[in-house]
Amino acid sequence: MEQQLTALCAAGLSLVPIPDNNGKPSKNPARKGWNQPRSNENPNGYSNNAADFISCEGFNFGLYHGASNTIALDLDNVEVARRVFEEVTDLQLLDWLESEQRAEVKSPKPNHGKLLFRLPQDFEGAGLRQLKHNSAVIFELRCGNCKM
Known part of the structure; x- marks a missing residue:
């Protein structure tokens, strides 16, 4: 540790x-x-x-995202999040999850993942934002006065 x-x-x-x-x-x-x-x-x-x-x-x-100047994309359902990102943004989420350049944050839960990104200096953090479908969280964005 x-x-x-x-x-x-x-x-x-x-x-x-x-x-x-x-x-x-x-x-x-x-x-x-x-x-x-x-x-x-x-x-x-x-x-x-x-x-x-x-x-x-x-x-x-x-x-602590606020002091680290980071944002996390916390994937509670990788498969559904992948489909959402591909349909809405034409982004290949799995490319990010499999990239050698990423910081790996492992989850013991299947079908979960997390991506961290460095933010520009003086970026105004949005706190916590969630995308839900049928009351289930698909993914969360966390930054500012949030923790991972």
Whole structure:
């Protein structure tokens, strides 16, 4: 885990430590201050210094998009999202998912995927936007004051 954290931080990404929730792994930062810089006064905050996370054994980590200047395309149904992108934009989503130039974020769930993109400086983040079909989330865009 230390090697992965070091590589992510070296890439300029700001991470948020996420402890378990009553003994169960969590992926949501619920502690006060998670979206503020990490400091002695705010140990729950984000950082892009891997050494800040030495005491976070057993934690999950989220990517804080606002500080990382990134946007994530979170695919909850790769097959339906692929069809939507091809029909609406003529974009080949699988080309992005299979590209050697992408940062790989694996999901343990089948038919899920995630793509990260660096945003231009001073880009106004749109937060969280979802595309739903029949009440099911097909994909989400996350940036700004969101975590991965």
